[in-house]
Amino acid sequence: MRIDVLVAQPTQRLLAVVAPPRPAGPVMGGGAADWLAVTAERNAQRAAVAPRRDAWGWLPLLALTMASGLLLTALADKGGRDAATWADPVFWAGICLLFFPPALRLTLPFVARGERIGLLVTLGMAVYLVKVFEHPTSFALFDEFQHWRTAQDIVATGHLFSANPLLPISPNYPGMEIVTTALSSLTGLPLFGAGVAVVGMARLLLMLALYLLYEQISHSQRVAGLATLVFMANPLFLFFDAQFAYESLAMPLAVIVFYCVTRYSDAPKRHRAGWIAAVGIGLVAVVVTHHLTSLMLIVLLALWTTVVVIRNRRGGNKGSGRDARAYPIVGALLGIGIVVAWVLYVGDAVVAYLSPSIVNAVQGLAGILAGSSAPRQLFQDGTGTTAPIWERIVSFGAVGLIVAGLLYGWSCLWRHHRSNTTALALGIAALAYPVSQMFRLTANGSEVASRPMDFLFLAVAFVLGVGGAWLTSPDTVRWRRSGALASVLTVAFVGGIIAGAGPMWERLPGPYLASSDQRSISPQGIAAATWTYSALGPGQRFATDHVDQWLVGSYGGQMPVNVANSPVDESYLFFDNTFSSDDESIVSRGHIHYLLVDTRFSTDLPGIGYYYETYEPNAFHHTQPIPLTALTKFDNVQNVSRVFDNGAIVIYDTGAYSNG
């Protein structure tokens, strides 16, 4: 007898017990009752083989591989700081080692629920630590400084809603800062430490909430596991969702609210009061934490409500009865009411904040479609450097794979899930993914395309999870197929990082680069910002560049002047070789008391395409650095004092012209 036959026999016996011939598959078949019956039968049969199995499964071993991946990314960070050429390959090796082994395990069918959840939580936290280990001692990302300022103001004043010049809307949505300052006050941790802890807790919450939501909708552990895994391929997951910013906390809260709505819809009458109370207070927390997340949650609930109404009118739920009792409309209406009440309470700044980006993106897309404007050059930074060819292929490939997966997932969802209105609503929402990618071609639409990506991926991941679970169902399980699926997911994960994190210099720490987000944060910049606080006192009006605004606004506690919070465009001060009457007017109308000039702009082009503002002269089309004579022209201006110099940063006092 051949060895493979010997091996195959017990495997086939096991499969016969665990997976009866041609069952309904991983998701709902004809209806909930049928599916539940099959599931109960399967569970009973699986229990017979339970003693042989280990609830921890591969988790300890995979925890080791994930930790090893983290070690590689930490070494890559060190290499990046030393400008080593090996840093980038080692980073990607670490990312693949981090993601692929648990992905492979999660594509397999016979994994215990506890192990699945453990793997997902461990992987989610490990991916979070990739970001934390890049900047383990201080905030470094753009949004983090904005929210750090809000938290600093809460600590300094003991109250909410202080003006924040870095992001005026931030104090109106202080949920995350409340939790962070509470933790900081009670534990004695600095705000940075408390912020890392709060966002880490939010990541843990997100992993649990996603799994439990998908499991609640699909009643399938495999669908839930795969969908949660796919969610990690979201371009925002590695850095954006891990930063100290309001979305990082609002998203898990929104998923929990969605979960509570599904539980409420399914719950017997005597338990509904508790769930609806949970939905209500959860919605308030989401609304108080982040504007866009609350709006997207309401849109999703409204979509679900629409699907329920349509199906109930068509009599599509007579068979199951489950969705006939679904009342997502309660959540949607509650959400609308709370959003309106909050906007009335804090003011309508959110409309002014969100609408320009959306209008610009729609106009940009319309222009491209009409042929009146050219699409944005993808994979090229502000200095004209283009991403390596493999990055472009993987990034496009990831989008292509996701779109193809959506087609397959949709067919599975329609065949096996169409009586489930929640699943249908997510399926419809997933259709917005290909549309959203078109906005990436517009000059200002990248942000519009990426900001709702969390919510789009909430739906996309579910559809792909359904498709993936059917692709690797217990009847057809093959290592080769699971390996292929895990590889595809890894490509999607890597492609998501490339799309979400931007050019290589944004992914890894390293030497100073001019106007290149976190790569422009240097000890000189921090020292200058810190000096402004101690020497000049907080609250001074500063005109400075894009990155130094973060530093003087947070480390310095100053009031940076920019186009978002003042009637002038301060960038025009820095490009001419002479201090003209127009410059005097800008200083005067903007009440600009100090200018903080980074003289290194005279040697480098801006990585992000601009130095000061997106509307500055030659923004996104700079071909030469700013002449040093233009940056230091203030040396020769009567009554403008050069009060500070550290070689890289010079500060001028323009109080004589500012009226301020």
Place this chain on the structure above:
Amino acid sequence: MANDSREAALLAAGSITAVVLTLWSDALASLAATSVRLDFGWEIAGALTGSMAVLRVAAATPLVLLLPGYLLVRLLLPGKGFSFATRLMLSLGASVVLTIFGGLLLNLTPFGLRAGSWAALLGLVCLAGCATLAVRGRRHAATPIAEPPMSRDAKASRAPFPLRHAALLALAAVVLVAAGGVAVASATGDAGAGFTQLWILPPNGSAGQGRVRLGVENDEGTAMEYSLALSVDGVPVRQWTNFVIAPGQTWQANAALPNEPFGSSQQVQAILYRADAPTQAYRHVSLWVTMPQPAPPLSPAGPAAGTAPIAPCPAPARWARPDSCGQ
């Protein structure tokens, strides 16, 4: 439901401990600060504060992120037989929600969002939750809710923990700590090229009229020797030669300006030189001053009248708000 009462008592004890530790640590921190001023007892208070920090973090973190939500879920959604994952998610989520509500509430009070008010509020919420849980436990003592049948996973999780798993997890923890160590070491060692800061400021208040404040901070990473020249409208008026500043330290001085007619506008310029390049200006700053009234005359040589070296200051922590040390 006697279990509920026992659990409530345990949680109440935990909450009280967290509140007491928080308030005590705060009091010790205040004592340490006061002791510095009084020059007595600083070491004792400082040591106590340091030893309390870990305990405080361990006790206060659940008070913010876990206990309030856990109690709320127990009270709001009782007897649902949640899995550990579901209960953990709901407890953490509800704690965040309650903390946000607490912040909005405290904002309306004169106490504001401070350590004391947070400790009082969250402590009271937890104690109220514990009391309700205990009372409900007694009322429903006669009708205990049957435990749901143990799932396969639960059965397996109660099986003995294999040694190989413990070894693998321990190894994973070691690798994780190593990764963290590499990250922190590379980030803190990334000081970049050294630099020196020079500044010039007008006097503080009217008492110092006719003077300027000068400062030099050495961030070169090594002790540096400098010279500083001060001029008014291009005319040298003062020079400090070959003074040494230790790394991370600051040198400051107040310098009087020569008498000029009332209301005249002058440009005061300071140029810093390194000892290893004494003819090449390393940093330069300038200040436009308007003379309000006659200032004391400058001494012709020797240590400058009005020059007041300031005690060195440590560099502020990166995430902390800078203090006003040295100014």
